[in-house]
Amino acid sequence: MSETDEMSSIKAVAMGRIVAMRRMNRARRLITFLVLIAATTLGATHTSRAANLTGTVSDGASREALGFVNVVAILLADENERRGASSDGDGVYLIEKLRPGTYRVMASRIGYETRTDTVRVTEPVSRFDIRMSESALPFDPVDVTGDRLAKEKEVQTGLVSLDTEALKALPSIGEFDPIRSLQLLPGVQAASDISSGLYIRGGGPDQTLVLLDQVPVYNPTHAFGFFSTFNGDLVDRVKLYKGAYPAEYGGRLGGVVEIQTKDPKVDEFEGFAGLSTITSRVTMQGKAGSRGGWLFGARRTFLEPLLSAIRTEDNEIPSYYFYDLNGKYFYESRDGDQVTVSAYNGRDNLRFDLDEDSFINLRWGNTLLSTSYSHIFATAFLTNFRLSMSEYRSDNDVQIFTTPFSVDNRLFDLSARADVTYELNSNRRWTTGVLASTYKFEFKQTFNEDEQLDYERTPYDVSVYIQDDWQATETTRIQTGLRGRYFSDGDRYLAEPRFSIGQRLNDQWRMKLGGGLYNQYLQLITTEGFSAGDFYVPIDETAEPGQSKQIVFGLEYEPSDEFQYTAEYYFTDLANLVVLDNRVTPDQEEITAETLFVTDGSGWASGVELFAQRRVGNLTGWIGYTLGWTRRTFSELNGGDPFPPKYDRRNDFSAVATWKRGPWTYGASLVYGTGQAFTPATALYALQNPTEDLYEVFVLPGERNSARLLPYHRMDVSVTRDFTMFGKQAKWMVQVFNIYSRRNEWFVQYNTEDLSTMPEVFKMLPLIPSLGVEFDF
């Protein structure tokens, strides 16, 4: 054998091995495909004998499953023959009833390049997986079709889903804050400039469930509410249910905010850092093993040197900082099983040294830890298991003239959850799940070394839900659900039916109707103006859990891909409400719902929301308006007469615009709202203080919340410029909060000691500029 022949022989062997290996790989893939196709076929045979096309859609870089991707198949032989579908939350799509043949398959989604492939579709089922690449332009006009179809699939009323790019384009202070950004939506308002609490459709902040990667966060605030606990750099998507939310959620009377963090990239290391005049942030992610990835994010204020510099003997400035840390690990097996471990820890620390005998030290924060495992038994049968803990604690120590005072509280939530989704076919999906949670509530108060309160409760609850999502006809989609709940405090069982109906009237008009019954066992005790030291207590056997019945009717009009208009009417009937009884004695040893709250309240909230949005083009944004009423009635308050809560807002208007031109992005937002309700002084009266033997004159408060602060309005603007730094993407930004520096009213103080003085109005924040820079590394 010549040398040439020998080489040819070696090459042939090598080629043979390669071919054999490729065949083996192909066979392995084929087996996988066959299993998937068999499963899909089983589901498909219920409806059609024609060819079906199915597969998964994922992010090409991170391999993260992509939902809401619009997949359209166009027959090359006849372009009028086209069908489409949207991928679900697990990235699975299914297009049914196709004629066998060769198709052009187009996949599109906001934030991703539109992808086009040619696929041969044969009977009965063909599989084609799609990998998408991120788009440089956040508002690629082509993507709107996918977004529109995804929304069309939704029947949910009051649902807003915003991705990071859309949220980041909004003006903010220092950095993007997902919760504060939601306050620009119609029907959502803030208590004050320094509050990130969400007051949605006439409900208080505790009536909205806040979830971070499915784990409840009990006090989602930093800096007394000025920032939320969510580092915007790590947020992938924010989903807000303003009301009538589906059966998979529970435990709150009003709405749900679900913050979803990014999944780590699994191909290469990537870093991101941000510096602003308020915080510094860093995010890193990279590969962990062959099929895993990790993500780490940290954020901290660096105000201490500044505070220290301006602190003088005459001007005591406290020391303050907050930080938060996020971590996530993601692993996907060859079989598609996914394991995620995520952790969060955030703390605020305020220290005010008054003198050697006197100080104030407040510390509070959340810790979250969760692990989840998801397994796909078949394309139509998905399971997800999650074990999580969420802890909120605040430790407050005050010492005045050697007299110490401390208030410590802690809420620990340990939960296990399992969800199963079964796709009967492309028109019907069943979802069921169970959530078991055990809580530990602790509240300790000592005064002058005397333990005045040592409260501890350890209730548990179990929730089970089932949900049916059914495309009843071409134009009608119905979602029904039932959630059952057992709560150990009071030994109560409750059933909560939910429903949503979506009816497409024609290509441009859509009608929605939703409603449900909701109960709430956990009650937040907070100060409405700002958040610190908040704590939750369970509604025990001495009172009834709060209950709401919601009904929402919505109308959507989409004349083109460019514009969307919606109108929603909502009505909520509330029962068994409680409010903190400010009149409880401070050293009362026993805490029950009955002693802590004024109970047996009722109420209602009603209103109309109008929303117009331009979603594509260089200039995007929205205009929102809400006309609303809210009332509460408690036999022990306001003489038993109905009264508006502070956040009853008759008119609420917001306008948001983002204009992108080359590397420049300009943003502006304007909000206007009826002034908040407050209780005015209506007379003076005189009494002899029995204990002090002094004759004093007092201010008499009038009817509860019968007056209004001046209307609130504010405009924020921002300018951002993209540039490259050392070959990497970067941007700098200038943001101005309250650009015309209107000092909106915050609260009124009546001087009850010196009646010769007029009331004092405390104002909210003036103009606040901030600078920032962000860059990849």
Added chain:
Amino acid sequence: MSRRFLSCLLAAWLFVGGCSADRNLGELLVPDDVGVLVLDGFLVVGRPLPAMRLTRTANPDATFELEQITVPDVARFLVRIWRDGQVLGDPIEYRYNPNIFAYQPAPGVGGVHRVLPDTRYDLEIVTWAEERLTATTTTPPAFSIPEWVILDEAGESTMQTLTHYDEVTFPDQVYKENEVVYSVGLLEAQFERPDVPAFQVGIFSLDLDSDYVIDPDFFEEEDFEDLDRIGSSPPLAGEDGTLRLPWFAIYFEGRYKVKIYAMDQNFYDLVRSAPELSGGGPGFGGQIGDNFERPIFNIEGGIGLFGSAAVDSIGFFVKPRP
């Protein structure tokens, strides 16, 4: 496009910037409840039935003058005493005595009526304009505090037991016997808890020209001027039969008298719902909280107090830290 965007921005700025956030502060005083009857009557167990004052609420935006709001006379002002479900004797009639209403003990009925413990007192007032005001108080049981002690810093052992005298015959000797050093130890009252809703502590610095015992770094000169020689606590449950006095309520050296009131329901409801009656903060309206709301008066046809208490007290002398 950029011009249009900037024009819109400028127009919006000019529009909203033109709206001032300043207002006439007088708008915040709304005279909706002027002219309402105000009763001021407080009964102390073991003491004579007190004189009472009847006034009306005044305009919140005007100078407060007592003479202008005093109700000069009424058609009926009666107090009925109940025992064992029956009215005890004839109603006690109050008569107008410049600025206040007082009763004249009828001859031959045992002289001045001293307020009885565990007894229901009903009040009825009818004005010449036929406005009717009624209220009821049930007096607390008799109350005394057998032990006043100074505990160590940990609150575990007794460092000093204070001499206790009868509330009525309280001699000056007690101040010499009960000398305490400022902020050393914890002052605690120990008693058998009567069946009352709560207690209130009143503290009185009796030597009006005595020096300060506090000198915090963070106090300005004007802060010292704001310190009162008389103060009171919020209502305290004292559920374990003890009440501990915080040192931050004591600012001066010299003689002090501390009174503890066992409160009836009306007194308790008023004090717990009107923070300014217990040394509490100012009233807030707006977003800071819900603590500015109408107090619980437990009076039909008016506002004010028709309440009662049983009281005991201690005296001591505060010396500055060496």
